[in-house]
Amino acid sequence: MSNRRAPFPLSLYYFSIIAFLYLPIAVLFLFSINTNTTFSFPLKGLTLDWYQKLFQADAVLRAARNSLIVASGSSFAATLLGIMVSILMMRYQFRSKTLLLGLAALPLIVPYVVLGVALLLLFSVLHVDRSLLTVGIAHTVVALPYTLLIIASRLAGFDASIEEAAMDLGADYPTTLRRVVLPLILPAIVSAWLTAFTVSFDEFALALFLAGTQPTFPVYLFSQLRFANRLPIMIALAVLLMIGTLTLVFIAERFRRRET
Amino acid sequence: MGRGKGRSVTTPAPTLPSPKSEAFGGGVLKGRRGRGLDRRSTFLILYLPPLIWLGLFFLIPILLMAAFSFRADTYGALFENWNLGLNQYATVVATGSYWRLLAVSSLMALVISISAVALSYPLSYFLAFHAGKRAGLYLVLLLVPFWTSYLLRVMAWKIMLGTDGVINSLLMYTGVIKEPLEALLYNRSAVILTLIYVWIPFAALPILAALQRIEWTLFEAAADLGARPYHQFMRITLPLSLPGVLAAFFMVFIPTIGEYVTPLLVGGSRGFMYGNIIQDFFTKAANWPLGSALSMIMLAATLILVFIATRLIKLEDLLQ
Amino acid sequence: MKSRWSMLFIARGLMFALVLVLSACGAAPATEVSPAEQTGSLTVLDWAGYDGQDFWVDFKNTYPKVTVNFEIGESDPDIYAKMKAGDQADIFHPYTGWLQFYVDEGLVQEIDTSKLSNWDKVPDYFKKIGQIDGKQYFVPWDWGFSSILYRTDKIPEGIDSWAALLDPKYKGHISMWDDGPSAVTVSSYIHGWDETKITPDQLSQIKQEWIDQRKLNLTYWAGEPELDQAMASGDVWLAYAWQGAYATLLSQGVPVAYANPKEKRNSWVGVYGIRKGTKNYDLALKFLDQKLATATGNNVVNEFYYGSANQDVMSGITDANLKEVFSLNDPNILQHTNFTPNVTADQRDAWTKMWAEVKAAP
Numbered sequence: 001m002s003n004r005r006a007p008f009p010l011s012l013y014y015f016s017i018i019a020f021l022y023l024p025i026a027v028l029f030l031f032s033i034n035t036n037t038t039f040s041f042p043l044k045g046l047t048l049d050w051y052q053k054l055f056q057a058d059a060v061l062r063a064a065r066n067s068l069i070v071a072s073g074s075s076f077a078a079t080l081l082g083i084m085v086s087i088l089m090m091r092y093q094f095r096s097k098t099l100l101l102g103l104a105a106l107p108l109i110v111p112y113v114v115l116g117v118a119l120l121l122l123f124s125v126l127h128v129d130r131s132l133l134t135v136g137i138a139h140t141v142v143a144l145p146y147t148l149l150i151i152a153s154r155l156a157g158f159d160a161s162i163e164e165a166a167m168d169l170g171a172d173y174p175t176t177l178r179r180v181v182l183p184l185i186l187p188a189i190v191s192a193w194l195t196a197f198t199v200s201f202d203e204f205a206l207a208l209f210l211a212g213t214q215p216t217f218p219v220y221l222f223s224q225l226r227f228a229n230r231l232p233i234m235i236a237l238a239v240l241l242m243i244g245t246l247t248l249v250f251i252a253e254r255f256r257r258r259e260t
Numbered sequence: 261m262g263r264g265k266g267r268s269v270t271t272p273a274p275t276l277p278s279p280k281s282e283a284f285g286g287g288v289l290k291g292r293r294g295r296g297l298d299r300r301s302t303f304l305i306l307y308l309p310p311l312i313w314l315g316l317f318f319l320i321p322i323l324l325m326a327a328f329s330f331r332a333d334t335y336g337a338l339f340e341n342w343n344l345g346l347n348q349y350a351t352v353v354a355t356g357s358y359w360r361l362l363a364v365s366s367l368m369a370l371v372i373s374i375s376a377v378a379l380s381y382p383l384s385y386f387l388a389f390h391a392g393k394r395a396g397l398y399l400v401l402l403l404v405p406f407w408t409s410y411l412l413r414v415m416a417w418k419i420m421l422g423t424d425g426v427i428n429s430l431l432m433y434t435g436v437i438k439e440p441l442e443a444l445l446y447n448r449s450a451v452i453l454t455l456i457y458v459w460i461p462f463a464a465l466p467i468l469a470a471l472q473r474i475e476w477t478l479f480e481a482a483a484d485l486g487a488r489p490y491h492q493f494m495r496i497t498l499p500l501s502l503p504g505v506l507a508a509f510f511m512v513f514i515p516t517i518g519e520y521v522t523p524l525l526v527g528g529s530r531g532f533m534y535g536n537i538i539q540d541f542f543t544k545a546a547n548w549p550l551g552s553a554l555s556m557i558m559l560a561a562t563l564i565l566v567f568i569a570t571r572l573i574k575l576e577d578l579l580q
Numbered sequence: 581m582k583s584r585w586s587m588l589f590i591a592r593g594l595m596f597a598l599v600l601v602l603s604a605c606g607a608a609p610a611t612e613v614s615p616a617e618q619t620g621s622l623t624v625l626d627w628a629g630y631d632g633q634d635f636w637v638d639f640k641n642t643y644p645k646v647t648v649n650f651e652i653g654e655s656d657p658d659i660y661a662k663m664k665a666g667d668q669a670d671i672f673h674p675y676t677g678w679l680q681f682y683v684d685e686g687l688v689q690e691i692d693t694s695k696l697s698n699w700d701k702v703p704d705y706f707k708k709i710g711q712i713d714g715k716q717y718f719v720p721w722d723w724g725f726s727s728i729l730y731r732t733d734k735i736p737e738g739i740d741s742w743a744a745l746l747d748p749k750y751k752g753h754i755s756m757w758d759d760g761p762s763a764v765t766v767s768s769y770i771h772g773w774d775e776t777k778i779t780p781d782q783l784s785q786i787k788q789e790w791i792d793q794r795k796l797n798l799t800y801w802a803g804e805p806e807l808d809q810a811m812a813s814g815d816v817w818l819a820y821a822w823q824g825a826y827a828t829l830l831s832q833g834v835p836v837a838y839a840n841p842k843e844k845r846n847s848w849v850g851v852y853g854i855r856k857g858t859k860n861y862d863l864a865l866k867f868l869d870q871k872l873a874t875a876t877g878n879n880v881v882n883e884f885y886y887g888s889a890n891q892d893v894m895s896g897i898t899d900a901n902l903k904e905v906f907s908l909n910d911p912n913i914l915q916h917t918n919f920t921p922n923v924t925a926d927q928r929d930a931w932t933k934m935w936a937e938v939k940a941a942p
Contacts, residue, residue, distance in 0.1 A: 014386040014398070017379070021405050021461065024416030027426060028408070031419070036812075036832050059631070081313060084306045092303060100307075103314040108510070109562040110322065111518030113539045114555040117548060118321030121328070124666050130651075141318050144310075149507040150469050156503060157473045173302040188469050195465050198403060202410045205521075213623065213649040218409055220628070222654075231805050238408045245404050335685075335925060351933070357940040424813045442752070445815075446799045525806070528799040532939050540939070544759065545932030546657040546664075 025242065032236040050232040051240070060237050063220035067201055070132050070216055074139035075196035081140070082147025082192055087177065089148075090155040091163075108145040115142065116209030123210070130212035138206040143196035150195060154188035329552035348553035358537065358554070362561060365517050365534040372452055373513035376459040377467070377505060384464045384504075385497075388471035399468070402461045410458065414525050417454045421445040421526065446528025454522050463508040470504025471497070510569075514562060534558060620863050621647040625659055625669035628652050634879040639870035646863065663687050663855070670858040671867060673721075675850045676709060676920040677761060683712045684925070688853040691716045695865050698872035701890045709849045709919065718851035719868045720889040722880050725907075725917065726762070726846040728839040729821035729829075731811065739839040742769045744818060746789060751796045753817035755810060758800035760935025761928065762820065762846075763790050769843040769918070776921050783934055790938045800939075804828070811836065822848075827885035827905045838905070840916060847917040849889070 035045035054060060085104050089097065107115065119138050123130065158181070166176040182189065204218030211219050221234050297305075332345030352358055383402065391398050405413065420426040423440040431437045444450060474497065482492050520535035527533075538558065541551035624631075631650035633640055639648070651669055653659035656678040663672060664685065674682065682688040693699050693716055699707075702720060710718035730739050734753070745754055745766060756763065767786040768775045778786075798816055801807040807825050810816040812834050819825075826838045839845075852871065854864045870876065877893035880886050887906055888894060897903055907913040923931075 010382060010386050010390060013382050017383055017460065018401060021402070021457070023426075024413050024420060024457075025405055025408060027416040027419055028412055031416070081310045085310050088303075088306050088310075091299075092306075094303070094307075100311060100314075103319060104310065106322075107318060109514045109517075109559060109566070111515075111520075111535055111538060111555060111558065113518075113520070113535070113542050114325060114552075114559075115318075115321065117542055117551070118325040119317065120665055121324045122317070122321040125324075129668070137317050141314070144314075146511060149511065150466055153466065153470055153503045153507055154473050157500075172297050173299045174297055174305075177302075187472055191465055191469050194403065195462075198406045198462075202406060204411070208654060211652075213651050215652055218411060219652070221409055221411055234409075235412060238412050242404060242408050246401075334929060355937060355940070357937060357942060360942060361940045419809075422809075422813050423815050442815075524802060529794045529797045529939075537936050537940055540932070540936055542661070543655060544657050545929070545936070546661050547929055547932060548661070550933070 025239075028235050029239050032232055032239050034232065050236040054233050054236045054240070057233055057237075060217075060220065060233060063215050063217045064237060064241065066132055066214050067217040070136045070139060070207075071197050071200040074136040074143060074200045075193050077136075077140040078143035078147050078196040079151075079189060079193045081144055082151050082196075083182070083189065085144070085148050086152040086155050087181075089152055090158075091160065104148050105145045107142045112142065112203070112205035113209075116206045119206070120209050130210050132211070132214055132216075134210040134212070135207045135216060136200075138210050139196075139200040139203060142203070142206065143199045146195045146199060147192035150192040151185065151188050154185045158185065325552050326556055328549055329556050331549040331552075334547055334549060348550050349557075351550060352553055352557060358534075361532065361537065362534045362558065365519075366561070366565065368448065368452055368533065369513050369516035369519075372455045372459065372516050373463075373509050375452075375456045376463045376512050377508050379456070380460045380464040380508065381467055381501075381505065383460070384467035384471055384501075387464070387468055388474075402464060406461055411521065411525075413458065414454055414522050417450075417457065418445065418526050421450055445526060446531070448527065448531045450526040450528075451523050451531040451533070454526050455516060455519065458522070459512045459516070463512055466507040466511065467501060467504040470501045470507070474500045510566070514566070517562060518558060616642070616644055618643045618863075618866075619645045620860065621649065622671065622860055622863055622867055623649045623651060623669045624867070625651045625653050625662060625667060625672040627659075627673060628654075629884070630673065634883060635876060636867070636871060637879065638873035638876045639867050641875075642870055643866065648867070667855075669855060670860045670864045671852055671854055673850060673852050674718075676848045677923060679710075679712060679718060679851065679853075680922040681925055681928075682853060683717055687856055688717050689856040689858075689861070691719055691854065691868070692865065695862075696869045696872065698869055698890065701872065701892050703889075703891050705919075706849060706889045710851050712922070718853045719872070720849050720851050721871055722850040722884075722886040723889060724848060724886045725823050725838075726757075726820060726848060727823075728818055728841060729807075729811065729826050729836055730818035730839065731814065731816075732835045732837050734814070734817040738837070739818060740842055742766050742841045742843050744839075744841075745820060746770075746793045746796070748796055750817055752798055753815070754793075754797050755799055755801050755807060755816040755819035756793070756797055757820045758802045760932045760938075761923065763935060763938075764931045765846060765920070766820065769841075769846075772843075776923065776927075778927070778931075780930075783930060787934045787938060790935075791941045794938065794941070823905045824885045827901065830901055830905070845917045846920060848920050850886075 032050055033046050033048060035047045035049075085100065088094075089101060110118075115138065119134065120130075123134055128134065162180060162184075163176050166180045167173065171179070202218060204216070204222055207216045207219045208222065217237075221238075329348055330344050330346065332343040332347055387395050387399055387402075418425075421444040422428070423442055423445075425444075427444060428437075428440040432440060478496055479492055482496060487495070517533075518535040518538070519533055520539045523531045523533045523536055534554075538551055538554050541547045541554060545551075629635075631652065636648065639646075651662070651667065653662060653672070656675055659672055659674055660678060660681060663669075663682065664687070691710075696719070706720040706723070707716070710716055710720050712718075728739050728742065728744060730744075732738075735750075744750065745756060747754075764778060764783070764786055765775055767773075767789060768778065771782075773782060799806075799810065801810065801819065804822065804825050807816070807819055807821060808828050811819065811825070811829060812832065821838075823838060826836060829836045852868050854861060854868075858864060872890050874890065874893055874896075877888035877890040878896070880888050881893060881897060881902065882899075885902070885905060894906070894908065897906070897908060903909055910916075
């Protein structure tokens with residue numbers, strides 16, 4: 001990678017955008033320590049009550065855990081399927097190529113409400129109960145176009161002669177993929193996985209239709225929006241999750257810097 | 261094709277010969293490989309899982325829904341007593357305001373996508389070329405707000421844009437305005453602004469992936485040949501990152517047409533998008549046949565838009 | 581380059597672990613060991629918030645070994661759609677205006693009221709609400725008003741008619757609930773029409789009036805916190821509202837009043853029904869009986885500011901604010917309200933279509 005120092009305007013731009021992105025987060029943080037359940041300036045009082053109540057709110061914590069489970073599972077499946085389809089697109093010719101590509105990319109243009117109802121119909125016909133699994137299946141379907149796009153655009157510029165070289169040396173194709181291709185496109189795979197995880201964790205239109213007795217965090221949040229006195233607790237959790245993640249990232253960065 | 265092409269300045273996407281052709285050396289290589297699967301046999305392993313998954317969990321449900329749109333009424337259990345008819349589509353066609361709303365939503369989506377991509381390109385550029393060892397950290401910094409709920413972030417914007425919100429308070433405190441600006445919230449502009457905000461980090465990812473695969477030796481070579489940074493950007497970086505840019509554009513554009521949550525929270529009475537109408541029919545009106553018909557129409561419209569867009573882009577390539 | 585990504589993996593793994601630990605700390609055991617023989621499980625399709633233990637606390641204490649699972653429905657149409665799609669919940673919670681459909685579609689079964697020990701605490705007019713075609717299909721549980729909530733400092737002259745929601749005087753400061761049937765209800769009150777007999781011509785007129793109203797309407801609210809926020813900030817001066825918003829804003833010191841329009845307030849009642857074909861009929865009846873009990877009723881009043889169908893609970897209210905909210909000091913209040921009637925599927929379709937066209941209009 002280039003060692004060029006960043007031109008000042010570019011760095012300024014980057015960090016300004018970051019500040020802009022975190023501004024609503026800061027507002028949310030203020031909301032979570034606000035005494036009132038409505039939010040208007042000037043704030044009437046500060047309190048940590050909501051955080052305290054959070055730890056007694058089993059349902060909220062469980063919902064967060066459900067979201068993590070669904071996101072982990074569906075992002076893994078979506079990335080795996082995305083790798084498969086990307087390789088098929090870039091390395092093979094076959095008659096149903098356009099069909100497969102179309103099928104994989106089409107979830108992008110179907111509104112989630114529509115897909116949710118459609119899957120609900122399917123599961124009704126199959127007599128499958130709604131659960132975290134049904135949500136996960138839906139999330140895999142909608143994340144696949146993203147993972148596919150990211151991995152395929154990486155593979156597009158990948159010189160296939162390396163694969164040929166490996167196979168000439170005696171490796172079979174799966175081994176070539178595993179030990180040559182995948183490691184080289186690993187950043188794209190991680191990027192795709194991150195995208196799929198993000199898509200799933202935050203998604204609620206599908207989850208709303210397909211969750212059974214265990215709601216994911218956004219579903220729980222959306223339904224709690226009806227009741228004003230629950231809102232600050234949910235915001236408190238969202239803020240905590242974020243602070244937790246940021247802390248972990250900074251700690252990990254410290255460790256990494258010590259290594260090098 | 262084949263070896264010896266490693267150092268060229270442009271690397272077009274390779275079209276490999278099929279596994280059976282001689283150029284690939286199908287028959288000869290097989291003998292050398294011994295045990296293990298060759299490319300042909302691996303094909304099925306790669307092909308079947310996605311096909312089955314998508315067929316079962318995407319194609320069939322959509323077909324079910326399409327069938328639903330031909331259902332004439334809403335009486336009775338879901339799968340019994342179906343009267344077929346085109347009256348749902350007739351209703352949609354007859355209501356001009358639905359079409360107008362679809363057009364407006366598409367236009368809004370266009371503005372939002374272009375803005376989000378344009379704003380996020382410099383971010384990806386920074387991450388790919390200037391962040392160095394800290395790129396991972398900065399990337400995660402960019403994404404962490406996304407692990408906060410989308411709903412809450414939109415609600416936060418609502419709080420910021422309101423008449424006693426952060427922006428108005430600040431402007432009044434510094435004396436720029438005397439009365440709070442009412443026009444910041446509850447309209448179409450608020451929807452556009454909020455959605456751009458939401459999509460920027462997302463758009464950065466595919467652009468970043470595309471930028472990262474550009475070999476930096478290309479820049480060295482170009483610099484050796486006397487190209488200045490500006491030219492390096494226009495001739496190397498930008499063209500090679502174009503697939504990522506296009507991917508980002510579509511990743512934002514298409515879902516945004518069907519967006520309904522942000523309009524609901526910050527759009528007020530005027531900021532509705534087509535997605536709201538669909539959502540209403542499914543959740544408020546319990547009229548799934550009509551909702552299905554509206555959805556089918558939206559799908560068709562989006563397909564057409566994407567088709568036109570891809571044709572236009574091919575045209576530009578030819579012109580260059 | 582590799583270390584960058586492994587750092588991400590570690591960060592991810594640690595965050596995952598953090599949440600697991602947090603949720604493990606938070607998760608309580610499902611049932612406590614206690615000497616009650618009844619075991620089994622029930623599934624309830626309910627609105628968000630009602631899955632909280634406070635709202636079935638009597639059942640929980642009396643039958644601690646029974647597992648109760650909750651499925652969340654977002655709204656009446658959502659609950660209806662789920663039941664139609666074959667949801668296997670034993671019990672569900674619709675509201676007035678949406679009851680006829682369940683009976684017509686054969687989704688609900690009759691309640692054997694002789695098995696409900698708390699049944700006599702429910703006043704007759706509430707019992708009637710749960711009856712369709714003379715049969716008791718639903719048990720009333722929570723109720724409330726819909727009326728106009730307004731800021732007394734912005735509208736000192738007060739409000740005495742539903743027509744205020746369409747009055748150009750308040751342009752840019754009105755907020756209507758995002759619900760077609762309610763819009764029809766309001767219009768029928770204003771014009772003095774019979775809600776259950778709206779003709780197509782009347783419906784067109786209603787549609788045009790609400791299209792015009794859109795220019796005056798700041799935003800349609802979908803959930804009470806949204807409304808609370810907008811009124812507290814002063815953006816909205818008057819709105820179609822349930823008394824929950826009234827109570828919330830009062831308790832925060834916002835100067836608001838809840839109108840008594842000359843066309844009368846609207847009143848709605850939430851009821852519970854038992855799904856036809858459930859294998860847990862007796863257990864479901866026990867659940868419904870305990871829902872009517874005192875502690876549960878008190879929690880509804882105190883936490884959601886909704887009324888309880890249990891008369892004893894209502895008479896036991898002492899808080900001055902709450903008495904104000906429920907108009908308990910007015911013995912004739914129920915003469916001042918119109919209860920939401922049941923509508924047919926055709927009407928529902930026509931009214932929701934009308935509302936969609938209002939929202940889509942240029």
